[in-house]
Amino acid sequence: MTKGYLILDTGEIFEGNLLGEINGHVGELVFNTSMTGYQEIMTDPSYAGQILTFCYPLIGNYGINDLDNESVQMALSGVVIGNSCEAPSHFQTTKKFSEQLLESGVTGLTDVDTRTLVKVIRKYETVSGIITDKQQPAVQVKSPNKTQLFVDQVSVKDVVTFKNEGPHIVLMDYGYKKSILHALLKENCSVTIVPYHYSFEQVKALEPDGILLSNGPGDPMSLKPWFSDIKKMTETYPTLGICLGHQLIALSFGAKTAKLDYGHRGGNHPVKDLMTGKVRMTAQNHGYVVVDESINRDDFQILFRNVNDKTIEGLKHHHLPIQSVQFHPEAHPGPSDTEYIFTQFLHDVICLGGKNYAEA
Template sequence: MLESGAEFQGLLRGAPVSADRILASSRQGYGEAVFNTSMTGYQEILTDPSYYGQIVCMTAPHIGNTGVNEMDPESSRPWCAGFVIHELCATPSNSRSQNDLESYLKDHGIPALSDVDTRALTLHLRSRGVERALILPTSERHRSAEIFGKLPRFEGRDLIAEVTTREMYRFEDKGEEKGSHPLHIVAMDFGIKTNLLRSLAAQGCSITVVPASTGPEKILALRPDGLFLSNGPGDPAAAPYAVETIRKLLGKLPIFGVCMGHQLLALAAGAKTYKLKFGHRGGNQPVLDNETGRVEISSHNHGYAVDSSSLPAQAKITHISLNDRTVEGIAIPSANAFSVQYHPEACPGPHDSAALFDRFAAALKRV
């Protein structure tokens, strides 16, 4: 059920869902309906905290073919509010598979729909834009107006505060030997993905992950060589505390931001952000590097963008989307800071932009 009144029917899968369950928690079965054009990587999508508060429609017709495993998650659990697919594979075939997708969704409390006309749903969202949505049994669809009226909208809601770590911690990559990290960075957790941490550790960095509300004094007291700004869900303007922290650290440390981190860096520099009609979500998004002229195929998951006309003179646009010309990267040379809107760490890929981690490591070593 979409807020506009449009209905897309399917078979209920995964965890049980009802109007009363949604009203009691609003974490599952209620969210913004979005679509993702990735052909694979559904387990990474489910466990990416940036999808918190979203009901994700996969445009690929067959989902679940490779099952699920303990190696691929991007966090400790799935975060999306619901999952919508066309055809669910009940018998996965992959040497790494440890369970089937429907059992995984049920175990983690995520309601889903299969046998949905996902092509029609995607076309609807492209033409009308992102909408609030519900996953409900047919017998309870008459309660949709009641639920929409009682539950909060997502614009202006601080979703970062709902997904960030509650305590500071050190990230230890099992693939790295102790003592092999001469560089120390602080990562502000706005909804951080595990593979971002792995990618930073692979550059020879020890990483202290801190809550999104951590102030500049506490960050500097950790004596880092640089600051990393992570991905995360929702509206960047709803986290002014993070913007203020970044503003106070500009010029004091090398800074690298990804996705939400990119938007927060732009806000800290004095720019504005705005909500896209239907966002960018998928692993096949073309981005132009303005400095090299190289086109990179990249992974995206964002519903907001930086307003190019609002960027201050000291910030330059380094990357743009070839789909809609939105800002995909900025640099502030005077502050030794740069960011990208997309995901250079993407799992399962693409990996065209992995060199951005090399660039950050080089900036750390120059300080």
Template sequence: MKTLIALEDGTIYEGRSFTGAGEAVGEIVFNTSMSGYQEVLTDPSYTGQLVTMTYPLIGNYGVNPEDMESARIHPMAFLVKEYNPIPSNFRSTQTLADFLIDHGVIGVHGFDTRALVRHIRTVGAMKCIVSTEDLDPASLVERAKSWSGLVGQDMVKRVTCTEPYGWADNKPVPGTNFATARCDADTPLKVVAFDFGLKYNQPRLLVERGCQVQVVPATTDAATVLAMNPDGIFLSNGPGDPAGVEGVVETIRTLLGKKPIFGICLGHQMLGLAYGGSTYKLKFGHRGGNQPVKDLTTGHVEITSQNHGFCVDMNSLSADEVELTHINLNDNSCEGMRHKKFPAFSVQYHPEHAPGPHDALYLFDRFIEMMRAHS
């Protein structure tokens, strides 16, 4: 089915839908991972975006229930060079096309994804519309321009949970709390995890390290969290502009110094704002499972998984209070920081390794050590 991809600057690409009729508008971005497309699709951080994969062949290993990073697909559309409709993998339970159709997400292939990615890399991430229904290029460009965009928008409210839940038996458990959560450790640490768009592998890794995890909505206030008397507070990843998220910065600022805090991705950015700093939008963001990051405290280089379009401006923070701990080796942007007075640290990338390698799992161990030291 003929599909047009229209960017706000007037650039048009023609492809074919492999999921039937559909239309979607959002910010067009690209991901450089060679695998892990199911994890990409179920990452809440992609809310409001149209994702293009740079790897040319997608769909060859299908999808399965075990590799879900959340309960549903979050990108508005999925764009690939060539879709493989016949998966070959013993774990596969469904084709990628059927997976997208089940979640109402349009999939497009049969166009030059390399040309699109080179264009975004030069011009920057842009508003975009994908459609099988409106095939008038001029109309589509105007409709793309009229989309509100991500800057200043609170995208977290679209993905955060509505009720608290726990984690047990390798899955979310509605209504679970610290009194009833199951954990095999003799002395489990209690972690309250803010859900800004949390990926399942984050509570999974905390539980594997002997923690009981209580996931709470992004709107949960500081008094409610402190009343749970946790050993630590985890700030998850999430979508969009951190400056557009309502109320969370004030909550984090109240919690600083009272409990150890570990932030990832959007949680890292929210910490930066709570420290009194600011964030800015990157030209085309960092998205993929192969981003090089240097740990300035050890000199080690990690190959990391990333998905973000905004960044903490270290120049906006006091060097007497906040230390830069990690940098991106592609553009020297901030990838990690720690507070010098309070037990709080964070990274911009995704150490939960799904998708991506295992280089950064030590950060979860560091959080455990920090909680033990302050318990």
């Protein structure tokens, strides 16, 4: 194997062995604490512009299959792991972890002390880096532009339609996970996936019964030009926002977001349902959060809070059928505690879908 180096803007250099080919991409270093689901995690479009560190020490032991990719093309800038298994064992395996990286043009680095790397990320909070075969990179390592529109890299370019017998849902694609689409199709919904920049009038012409705002990468404020259209959609159709979609709904109603120190990324984050008092285990992948004090309590009630740091994990509008969650109710990979979120959303869609309830 070829020696490789992860060079950070903080000055630290981590040595390892290269996987895949060098793409020269600079990215923000983030880490995920999940013990399984590496295929779904690394194909999540929300990692665009980031170099992902897996905390679990052995990656690739059950290989890669043809079923569990969350997107057509991997969007992340790089992957860092402790140990790469080159002899996977699973009856559905079609390729190795390292082969997936090579085919996708993503640079990987293995045999790295990931525990120490995570400590560096936690210490400096926002860290950028590059994976290279030289100890002195050809490009300067600096933080990516916060206003960079990573969503544009991962959103569909054309409308995609899935016909079914149930209600018609327009899925606003900011970098949706395939599992969100599957959750809707499982409920017999017809789904129209549209690019992130679709206007209210374009969405209205599709005659949806409900709107789902997907997850996606980057700073939610980079989508500020579309806040007014998002608000019109939510005021006209039953709406569910997931992850970035949750943040966009809050922002469109005047709230603010802030960057977390090092984000929530993993499959075991406890979230408290404030209506029932029950704690749900959730899958999460986000670096930003809605600022508590910025929420207009006349418009929204807080539905969920993170047990660990008390950050907001879900909102519900007092008068309109709008709900949003910071976690991933489709739960791939992760627990299925919150799948009922889709049931609640579709209840609103069936009861109110297709009606302009803002004028009713």
